[in-house]
Amino acid sequence: MQLLDGKLVSQHIKGEIANQVKAFVTSGKRAPHLVAILVGEDPASQAYVSSKVKTCAELGFQSTLIRYESSLSEAELLRKIHAINLDPTVDGILVQLPLPKHISENNVIEAIKPEKDVDGFHPVNQGKMMLGLPTFIPATPYGIMLMIEHYGITTSGMHCVVIGRSNIVGTPMSILLSRNTEPGNCTVTLCHSKTKDIKGLCLQADIIVAAIGKPKFVTADMVKDGAIIVDVGINRMHSEETKSGFRLVGDVDFENVSAKASYITPVPGGVGLMTICALMKNTLLAYMANIAR
Ligand code: GUN
Numbered sequence: 001m002q003l004l005d006g007k008l009v010s011q012h013i014k015g016e017i018a019n020q021v022k023a024f025v026t027s028g029k030r031a032p033h034l035v036a037i038l039v040g041e042d043p044a045s046q047a048y049v050s051s052k053v054k055t056c057a058e059l060g061f062q063s064t065l066i067r068y069e070s071s072l073s074e075a076e077l078l079r080k081i082h083a084i085n086l087d088p089t090v091d092g093i094l095v096q097l098p099l100p101k102h103i104s105e106n107n108v109i110e111a112i113k114p115e116k117d118v119d120g121f122h123p124v125n126q127g128k129m130m131l132g133l134p135t136f137i138p139a140t141p142y143g144i145m146l147m148i149e150h151y152g153i154t155t156s157g158m159h160c161v162v163i164g165r166s167n168i169v170g171t172p173m174s175i176l177l178s179r180n181t182e183p184g185n186c187t188v189t190l191c192h193s194k195t196k197d198i199k200g201l202c203l204q205a206d207i208i209v210a211a212i213g214k215p216k217f218v219t220a221d222m223v224k225d226g227a228i229i230v231d232v233g234i235n236r237m238h239s240e241e242t243k244s245g246f247r248l249v250g251d252v253d254f255e256n257v258s259a260k261a262s263y264i265t266p267v268p269g270g271v272g273l274m275t276i277c278a279l280m281k282n283t284l285l286a287y288m289a290n291i292a293r
Helices: 006-026 043-059 074-086 105-111 123-131 139-150 170-178 198-203 271-292
Strands: 033-039 062-068 092-095 159-163 187-191 207-210 228-231 235-238 246-249
Touching: 006 043, 006 139, 006 271, 033 043, 033 074, 043 062, 043 271, 062 074, 074 092, 074 105, 092 271, 123 170, 139 170, 139 271, 159 170, 159 198, 170 187, 170 207, 187 198
Parallel strands: 033 062, 033 092, 159 187, 159 207, 207 228
Antiparallel strands: 235 246
């Protein structure tokens, strides 16, 4: 079994991004600028956004974190997004999801100018991705593709089972892996809550991407020998043994599944780090297009 090491791969890619940023700044250009908007106090969202802001600093990006209380109205948030859309010094905007129930995520995503939608969630960008046109690919599936590419894994002809059909992970992942690209060219089965016999399907999989948000959902009896396992889950479990009072557990029972896998991502230290890395790549792309305008 080989670990798909998100720390190692993300360090490598972040190094490349930092060098590109340094070259732009040395030539007299401003740094790339990402604005992150966080509404409410959800601890996991706070942790994700603070990692994104920290990574911006590490790579020489400018970042602005805008925080709102959960009572913020949708109209107020949309007004702020419109203002940032018009600000030429901002290259990328992300609104951390989930949002409080009274705010429509669709309205918010559609308000972001597609050229600044570094999450790749806007319908225009999702449509371009589906057609294989250049665009911002949602960060988690993009990060997974970068990881597979880094390890030189040839996925062509493989059967991939994606568990979970969210708009931001499962569905785009199924599209990317089925496209005529490398990595890609897989035969993809997209499983969800109504799927019959997930275990039987997983047992046929050369690659399993687990993205359902259920701790240790994928167990060893669901995995064939030599399968490639990608664990997207970041579940917070209560723990007496850590200072924070919780520990992170993936959607895969790592301890037992790793004995059967050819490659496997750990949690933490796997897909999560790649997601941030992919977001930074998208922001650099947005910046390059913006300064060329
Ligand atoms: N919530 C969970 N994942 C993501 C992500 O990739 N981007 C945003 N904006 N919110 C998220």
